[in-house]
Amino acid sequence: MLKDKKISIIGTGNMGEALVSGLISSESSKPENIICTDIREDKLRMVKEKYGVDTTENNLQAVEVSNVVIYAVKPQIIASVLKETSRVIDMSKLIISIAAGVPLAAIESCLKKDLRLIRVMPNIAAFVKESASVLAAGKNATKEDIQLAMAIFDSMGKSIFLKENILMDAITGLSGSGPAYIFLIVDALADAGVKVGLSREDALFLSIQTVLGSAKLLLETREHPGRLKDMVTSPGGTAIAGIHTLEKGGLRTTLINAVEVATERSKELGEIMTKNFLNEEG
């Protein structure tokens, strides 16, 4: 059970803190069962004061006493942090990496031992406990490991489980990079509001609230987006006139192309990252 597990978070930056906040506020874990590490003493002092968790600047010490280890450092340094902690990592611990673009195979080849390993791709909405997180498991991770990891990431949003090899780059292209697309769309809608005479403040507020309300409606009604679109387009009305213009401008094709190109970019970056891991190894 998650509540009984000792969890260490290696690297308490933006995501690390989002994890601590989610775990504590959802009561999925107890502060005394979480141990945070970082190279910056000020960050550790802050999480200790704010959440009551244990802290240390010593990664090795944290990993050693934990049942679950979450690596939340930047992708560029995860190889060296994994190596630093390697001698206290074994099959008795569940190892989770949230490093963007770092494939499971790269971690496995870096540590050269059998591990219960899970990779997670969260997104920036973790900061408001609305992350769309996707999990993929290494060959030794058990069903219980996957359930435990999902419980951890459900505390900062919602999560699903997928097979990495086929789809993790697609996930990075859709939900990992997706917030950037939505921010652009909200900004563009706000510009549109200003163009038709609204104040910038009102236009931005209305754009944000419209996106939030539409997402909530989709989630709560479970209706197909096409059906909800049909419900708000009256014959000869304003919405259908707007939609006609969006379709003429290629909005749908542009979004499909954007996700496709981001997926390809994720693949390329994963290959570079794997090469770097192999170089570090040698």
Ligand SMILES: NC(=O)c1ccc[n+]([C@@H]2O[C@H](COP(=O)([O-])OP(=O)(O)OC[C@H]3O[C@@H](n4cnc5c(N)ncnc54)[C@H](OP(=O)(O)O)[C@@H]3O)[C@@H](O)[C@H]2O)c1
């Ligand atoms: N942010 C996102 O939206 C997002 C989305 C998906 C996945 N991710 C992944 O999540 C991971 C963390 O991202 P983030 O945005 O939270 O990064 P971040 O804010 O930079 O957090 C990483 C933390 O680790 C610290 N650190 C550096 N070296 C360390 C070491 N040797 N031992 C322990 N801690 C160390 C950093 O300190 P310094 O700042 O002093 O270096 C920083 O506080 C990344 O791998 C990223 O790819 C992030």
